[in-house]
Amino acid sequence: xxxxxxxxxxxxxxxxxxxxxxxxxxxxxxxxxxxxxxxxxxxxxxxxxxxxxxxxxxxxxxxxxxxxxxxxxxxxxxxxxxxxxxxxxxxxxxxxxxxxxxxxxxxxxxxxxxxxxxxxxxxxxxxxxxxxxxxxxxxxxxxxxxxxxxxxxxxxxxxxxxxxxxxxxxxxxxxxxxxxxxxxxxxxxxxxxxxxxxxxxxxxxxxxxxxxxxxxxxxxxxxxxxxxxxxxxxxxxxxxxxxxxxxxxxxxxxxxxxxxxxxxxxxxxxxxxxxxxxxxxxxxxxxxxxxxxxxxxxxxxxxxxxxxxxxxxxxxxxxxxxxxxxxxxxxxxxxxxxxxxxxxxxxxxxxxxxxxxxxxxxxxxxxxxxxxxxxxxxxxxxxxxxxxxxxxxxxxxxxxxxxxxxxxxxxxxxxxxxxxxxxxxxxxxxxxxxxxxxxxxxxxxxxxxxxxxxxxxxxxxxxxxxxxxxxxxxxxxxxxxxxxxxxxxxxxxxxxxxxxxxxxxxxxxxxxxxxxxxxxxxxxxxxxxxxxxxxxxxxxxxxxxxxxxxxxxxxxxxxxxxxxxxxxxxxxxxxxx
Numbered sequence: 113x114x115x116x117x118x119x120x121x122x123x124x125x126x127x128x129x130x131x132x133x134x135x136x137x138x139x140x141x142x143x144x145x146x147x148x149x150x151x152x153x154x155x156x157x158x159x160x161x162x163x164x165x166x167x168x169x170x171x172x173x174x175x176x177x178x179x180x181x182x183x184x185x186x187x188x189x190x191x192x193x194x195x196x197x198x199x200x201x202x203x204x205x206x207x208x209x210x211x212x213x214x215x216x217x218x219x220x221x222x223x224x225x226x227x228x229x230x231x232x233x234x235x236x237x238x239x240x241x242x243x244x245x246x247x248x249x250x251x252x253x254x255x256x257x258x259x260x261x262x263x264x265x266x267x268x269x270x271x272x273x274x275x276x277x278x279x280x281x282x283x284x285x286x287x288x289x290x291x292x293x294x295x296x297x298x299x300x301x302x303x304x305x306x307x308x309x310x311x312x313x314x315x316x317x318x319x320x321x322x323x324x325x326x327x328x329x330x331x332x333x334x335x336x337x338x339x340x341x342x343x344x345x346x347x348x349x350x351x352x353x354x355x356x357x358x359x360x361x362x363x364x365x366x367x368x369x370x371x372x373x374x375x376x377x378x379x380x381x382x383x384x385x386x387x388x389x390x391x392x393x394x395x396x397x398x399x400x401x402x403x404x405x406x407x408x409x410x411x412x413x414x415x416x417x418x419x420x421x422x423x424x425x426x427x428x429x430x431x432x433x434x435x436x437x438x439x440x441x442x443x444x445x446x447x448x449x450x451x452x453x454x455x456x457x458x459x460x461x462x463x464x465x466x467x468x469x470x471x472x473x474x475x476x477x478x479x480x481x482x483x484x485x486x487x488x489x490x491x492x493x494x495x496x497x498x499x500x501x502x503x504x505x506x507x508x509x510x511x512x513x514x515x516x517x518x519x520x521x522x523x524x525x526x527x528x529x530x531x532x533x534x535x536x537x538x539x540x541x542x543x544x545x546x547x548x549x550x551x552x553x554x555x556x557x558x559x560x561x562x563x564x565x566x567x568x569x570x571x572x573x574x575x576x577x578x579x580x581x582x583x584x585x586x587x588x589x590x591x592x593x594x595x596x597x598x599x600x601x602x603x604x605x606x607x608x609x610x611x612x613x614x615x616x617x618x619x620x621x622x623x624x625x626x627x628x629x630x631x632x633x634x635x636x637x638x639x640x641x642x643x644x645x646x647x648x649x650x651x652x653x654x655x656x657x658x659x660x661x662x663x664x665x666x667x668x669x670x671x672x673x674x675x676x677x678x679x680x681x682x683x684x685x686x687x688x689x
Contacts, residue, residue: 148202149199149203156422157422159190159490192420195402199422203447204242204267211316218434219236219273220269221235222428222444228364232276232341236273237272238335243260245264247450248453250485253482257372258370263323266318271315274341276289276341286348287344289342289343290342290344291340291342292341292342296337297338298311298336301333330369332370337366339361341360379401379531380533381514381533382394382627384626393506394627395504395505399521400521403519404518406469406512407512412509414461416460419458454492455482456494473627474500474506475503483496539627542631543633544565544573545566545636547563547638548560559608560595560609562606562608562638564636565605573605593619594618615643621636
């Protein structure tokens with residue numbers, strides 16, 4: 113594939129240069145496993161793989177086949193996304209089927225599992241494999257919440273091994289132990305201690321859940337493991353043998369927990385109509401969100417600061433197999449993959465870029481860069497300085513279809529319900545009338561009088577730009593710039609500015625966003641010219657200054673003329689006798 117095609121493909125996929133590492137072995141080659149994904153899709157999954165690029169020829173020699181174009185790009189870099197992709201959940205769901213328990217005498221577990229030991233039950237654990245749909249948000253270096261959909265699925269892995277005591281024999285007594293039964297009785301999914309889903313015992317439980325009206329929660333996977341052993345004791349009585357049979361049972365409760373954020377959105381829209389017929393729309397959401405569309409055909413859209421990548425959970429790269437005498441570490445056949453959201457240096461964007469909506473306002477919380485939370489060997493276009501979370505984004509567009517307004521979240525499949533704001537969603541947007549004129553002047557400076565009014569009613573517009581910007585409010589922010597100064601109008605809509613240099617001055621009104629004002633105004637400008645010669649005092653000063661500068665020449669001229677008269681022409685031009 114030539115460089116031009118490669119560049120276009122990288123731009124289309126929002127590819128970012130990422131140097132990633134692998135803890136154990138590389139993930140399987142794309143297309144080599146039946147995991148529900150195409151070769152192209154699976155090639156984009158591994159943001160933590162080793163991006164050691166090899167040429168097409170070398171790849172063909174090594175694997176006996178050609179790569180797809182996307183696979184070739186992903187071999188040397190990582191792929192990021194505008195929206196949370198479905199590939200992570202698809203891979204996880206299918207790869208989970210390859211996870212197998214070890215049998216009665218062998219426990220299989222990841223190294224981070226919390227192991228429980230009892231009398232007969234050893235290395236028992238219940239470990240969460242994945243919760244999806246979900247997205248790991250990178251807000252700050254020490255703040256990386258896992259956002260999960262209100263309705264989703266938890267997958268877990270439960271295993272243990274049974275310790276069967278060794279038999280013993282003495283002079284006339286023989287003891288034998290045998291395993292009669294072992295099982296996982298029941299698996300439960302709990303939210304803050306309350307059971308929300310149950311399933312019959314399984315080593316690989318899949319529990320569907322639904323949670324409503326919650327913000328943060330603690331999800332726990334719990335299972336009850338039970339075993340039953342038979343103890344046979346034989347007493348040799350010479351000509352007979354007495355047999356005593358007893359049964360021993362044991363139960364162990366194992367669990368694993370994960371802190372989550374229940375990701376449920378309610379978006380608040382605000383609308384305005386510009387005097388020229390353009391439409392304004394702003395969406396506010398108090399949690400991280402992706403963006404929104406403006407038209408039914410999905411052509412016009414705006415998105416915030418968040419971008420996405422997919423990466424495996426490295427805790428599952430290797431599994432430990434333990435039995436009575438040994439522990440062995442092996443590569444895992446099942447690897448969960450998660451979607452990650454991060455603030456991008458690209459920032460908020462409106463599309464189409466050239467002739468699409470115009471981004472006019474964003475607001476949110478300023479946070480430090482979360483670059484340290486990404487981990488080693490990951491290099492994405494993450495904001496490496498402080499950024500704004502863009503809880504709100506406003507645009508101006510030629511057309512906005514309110515019925516087609518679609519707000520998407522950072523968790524796949526979670527879209528916001530549209531809620532009417534308490535103060536109403538409509539905003540009046542009027543023309544403003546800005547005038548500027550020379551109020552007072554002298555030969556050294558002038559005073560400009562700037563007046564700002566409602567063009568429709570003539571009412572004065574008072575500006576106060578000291579307040580923090582809210583979504584709604586009673587005061588009006590905004591300012592006027594003129595002569596490299598930033599001023600605000602008083603209660604009469606008037607501002608006074610002093611200038612001391614001649615020239616043409618343009619005053620510009622910068623209104624506060626229409627989101628926080630009703631009515632709101634569009635910008636306006638006005639121009640005035642000032643020169644000291646525009647006044648009688650100025651002309652007098654000019655004449656005086658010119659006269660003062662020419663005075664030495666007048667004195668010299670007058671003195672020369674007097675000298676000529678005193679000497680006379682006969683004294684200057686005398687003839688020889």
